[in-house]
Amino acid sequence: MKLKMYQVDAFADKLFSGNPAAVVILESPLEDNVMQSIASENNLSETAFVSIKESPISIRWFTPSIEVDLCGHATLASARILFDYYPSLAGEEINFDSRSGTLKVTKCVDGLCLNFPVDQPVLTALDPLFIRILDIEPLKLLRGKDDFLAVFENQKQIEDMQPCLALLKKINARGLVISAPGNEVDFVSRCFYPEAGIEEDPVTGSAHTMLTPYWANEFDKDQLQAHQLSKRGGKLNCKLANDRVYISGDSVIYFEGAISII
Structure with missing residues (x-):
């Protein structure tokens, strides 16, 4: 069996920046373990994995080690492929x-x-483990649906941070x-997911469903510009609208081809 696969640099306006995501087009069901193996x-x-024969179109996301509930950059990448290669759908x-x-x-x-659901982070007590992980005490620690959010004073602190990934697990x-x-x-x-097989994610759309409401409240504004400071880097425009977060950005298609599943 051959499957069409594409790779897209999401939240990027030039190749080799932003966050790369693979997009596999499915015209028939594929077993979960096979999808996980492809992602690995x-x-x-x-x-x-985008099932174009389903209505509405189904999408699932896999890291090299697990399936996740939400992924922004791979959704943007998938939409770019559908708009460009499957316009009738x-x-x-x-x-x-x-x-x-x-x-x-x-x-x-x-x-x-x-257009994603908002993830409103909640202030939580600072576990000393986070100070050991970060080697510095954050101003605040909050918890969203999936992630913790540690807030700091300035950009340089974010740039210089070297978290202990072993403790982070x-x-x-x-x-x-x-x-x-x-x-x-x-x-x-910056975003770190070692337990999911990702030490530092280049650009994380889903994290901005939590970051946007937090900073919208801090700055008392509903439209914000964001920059994820990974090695590849990526810029996002974010807007808070009640219980939804609108996250926009550019993308570049890197390759199109096919994979063989025997």
């Missing part, structure tokens, strides 16, 4: 059916816009997001 073989932070708006409910993607001036969450006000944007961040 790709060894990217996420591989999206995509139309003007794509509605993905996912483990996180219906996810809408539309074209916008910034590229593509994701011990927290009871998908991962840890660190964030602070930015020098040239509203806020900056």
Whole structure:
């Protein structure tokens, strides 16, 4: 069996930046263990599996080691492939059916816009483990649906941070997001998910469903510019609208091809 597969640099305006995601097009069901094996073989932070014969179109996301409930950059990558290569299916708006409910993607001036459910983080007591992980005490520690959020004073602290990944695996969450006000944007961040097989994620759309409501409240504004400060880096435009977060960014297609599953 051959499957069409694409790779897209998401939240990027040039190749070799942003966050790369593989997009596998499914025209018939595929076993979960096979999808996980493909994601492990790709060894990217996420591989999206898009079932185009289902209505609405189904999407699932796998890291090299686990399936996750929500992934922003791989959703943006999948929408880019559908808009470019399957326009009769995509139309003007794509509605993905996912483990996180219906996810809408539309074209916008910034590229593509994701319409995701908000993840409102809640202030939590600072476990001393996080000081050991980060080697510095954050101003605040919050907990979202999937991740912890550690807030710091300035961008340089975020740039210089070298978390202990071995200790980070011990927290009871998908991962840890660190964030602070930015020098040239509203806020900056970095995201670490060693338990999911991703030491540091280049650009994490799902984390911005938690970061956006936090910083919107701090700055008393509902539209924000963000920069994820990974080695590859990525910029996102975020908007808070009641219980939804709109995250927009550009993307670049790296390759199109096929994989053989014997």
